[in-house]
Amino acid sequence: MLEAGQRKRAENPFEDLREALQGGALQQVRKLVNALHPAEIAQLLESSPPPERYLVWELVDPDEDGEVLLHVNDDVREDLIRTMEEDELVAAVEGMDVDDLADLLQHLPDTVIAEVLHSMDAQNRRRLEAVLGYPEDTAGGLMNTDVVTVRADVTLDVVLRYLRLRGNLPDLTDSLMVVNRFDRYQGVLALTDLLTNGPDLTVAEVMDREVEAIEANTRAEEVAKTFEDRDLVSAPVIDENGALLGRITIDDVVDVIRAEGRQSLMGMAGLREEEDLFAPVWKKARNRWPWLAINLVTAFVASRVIGAFEGTIVQIVALAALMPIIAAVGGNTGNQTIALIVRALALGQVTPGNARRLLGKEAAVGLLSGLVWGVVVALFAYAFYQDVLLSLVMGSALLLNLLVAAAAGVLIPLSLRALGRDPALGSSIFLTATTDSMGFLVFLGLATIFLL
């Protein structure tokens, strides 16, 4: 029964809730909303168009406001914050973890930030400032400062008694950090080792010194890779002198991993990852216009390439009908290569040593595909126009444009990366620009040489 219910809810998330909302049963909506986890409330808000969104937000338990704001994407967060009074915002962030607070703080109005800082005790303020000192996409920005530390020279029994005295441990604590009296990181004491070893042993005898700490300036993607490769739940973060600053936990890493995947997908098409599904129309449109403008410019370039061959087209009008085939197949094939390279770059599979090899491989694939499908295309063209030379031009142009597509598909993301940019961002738009212009040039050029 329970399981059937669970499955149903997952297939049709929030269905009861939406019904209650439609029916105006606000007390019921409030109950249903606040039975959800903050992350689920965030999902509900993201998938609700305004004004439904504001109504739901109004009904969320104020104690959950901060957590929910953390989970929604940037655009929706901005939208929700706009609807809140200053004192509501201050109340919302009270009692949040330092790393979460650091993430959220930058999105709040200055007056709210001042008030939040003012209301914190000195220790927490110092911790917050430590996290705020690092960019959001580094280990320092991801870390939390709620570390439980122990010394190497005490016995496990002392640690056990200390923990009972403490009465609780921060979420996602799978190990305690061992530091010396200068706060230098020494190793970790896993809770499992604490539990399975004799209480008379010292921490030094049981701790794991092999766990490498992450330096605070390490990039977030690299942190994610380390967690993934080594199956970590949490990892210590140190400054350049080896002093323990805090720890990173897997929940924040999962967010990084999730965002990375989405970013490439959205980035290839020239979109920001954080776009709100239900942003106002003018805002959505404006977000897309920079790339639309670039796209228009490149399309005009391709158009001018065709323009240069107008004399040829007037004589053989079939060329006008056939040329988009060359462009379309080049564009789609090149996009396959780009997707492959963007993924390989994200996985760290592309190195200076193998980039040339990779280019050769993709070019060879383009050559083979071009030979096989060039013949197919030539046969089709012959079927329609019964012109051998035209068919040969068609097949050769397809072959050449597939080589262009392979080269552009490898070189565009690698060049973006070399320029220090996101290799996915807009790559698809640059690629079709290349395969369109070159496709038209090659096809109409060959036609002008051989058919006139």
Add this chain to the structure above:
Amino acid sequence: MLEAGQRKRAENPFEDLREALQGGALQQVRKLVNALHPAEIAQLLESSPPPERYLVWELVDPDEDGEVLLHVNDDVREDLIRTMEEDELVAAVEGMDVDDLADLLQHLPDTVIAEVLHSMDAQNRRRLEAVLGYPEDTAGGLMNTDVVTVRADVTLDVVLRYLRLRGNLPDLTDSLMVVNRFDRYQGVLALTDLLTNGPDLTVAEVMDREVEAIEANTRAEEVAKTFEDRDLVSAPVIDENGALLGRITIDDVVDVIRAEGRQSLMGMAGLREEEDLFAPVWKKARNRWPWLAINLVTAFVASRVIGAFEGTIVQIVALAALMPIIAAVGGNTGNQTIALIVRALALGQVTPGNARRLLGKEAAVGLLSGLVWGVVVALFAYAFYQDVLLSLVMGSALLLNLLVAAAAGVLIPLSLRALGRDPALGSSIFLTATTDSMGFLVFLGLATIFLL
């Protein structure tokens, strides 16, 4: 020093190693390779073209073979398994976790599977069969059976003594599972609660009964969402009767999340997620041909649309130069919408209730963009051809094709989803097919009506 070294290694992974490999210093390569984690060795193998790949594989410590095989992608795994003798394979999988073994087993030759099953003790074989009974992409397929269970009526002190007697706990154990004497799942006892509560309390007094178990048939993506929403490290898995079967750990969930992101990226372009970067050329080419063939068919359809207007083009050859602009802008704009919808579907943000609203929103964005950029395009066209009517046709066609792009961008992934398919798979190819054909039809159609 340590940190600088870490950073360098991450920027230039395996650089020393590749140098040693180039120089033929095999003993040094062996040492460097076996200092890496299995996941890093997997990455090295994936980024090494054969025959370098086989050489490295030969040098990997046989004890690590199984773990490395787990971490490489499907195509590379198949490639490596082909190079191994039967007894090497049997040795490689010995001592692996049951969930990992279940993943790997299906990729091994039947004779090896038989031998592995034969060599297992009855308990492990029963466990393996339990995991193998569920599809790979369900909670049952993801779970491991190495659960440590306790009863609710014992005291924490008894549990503590039991754990010390046990001497170790499985990796990523953050909680013990509480079951009754019929093996029914009752709740979890977090290690942190075990450590911070008095030893005289009973498990029943301390355990968390709120943690919902995951039913074994739950889809992997849903499991990932639950882990992400609730910041879990591990979760119990039960059968339809509530009996505890095993547990899922965050490391396997991270793999699911990572794969999901990559899958959308590769899928949009019509590629499989597991493609080997350095697969043989003919294999790579063949992988891409099904979509290339579909693409060619749709391109020919678009070509026939143009063919129908050859009479118009002969009279106004400028149309041939201008028409690809309409198609290109439509294609790229539609791809933005697709990326947005594919992401929203993955996040569970699209429901039957808001799909229509979303379509309206995207159509409104298309309308606004079409009005603004239609004017820009019309002005450009006028600058080149000094023809008012032609410019008006151009602007109107752009507007109309942006509406087509918006509709297709929403409807294609939603339709694929409704058909039970991956909403990303090939969506980009279907979209450009639509925007090309419709773009040409609208532009040349309007031109035929108003310009002839």
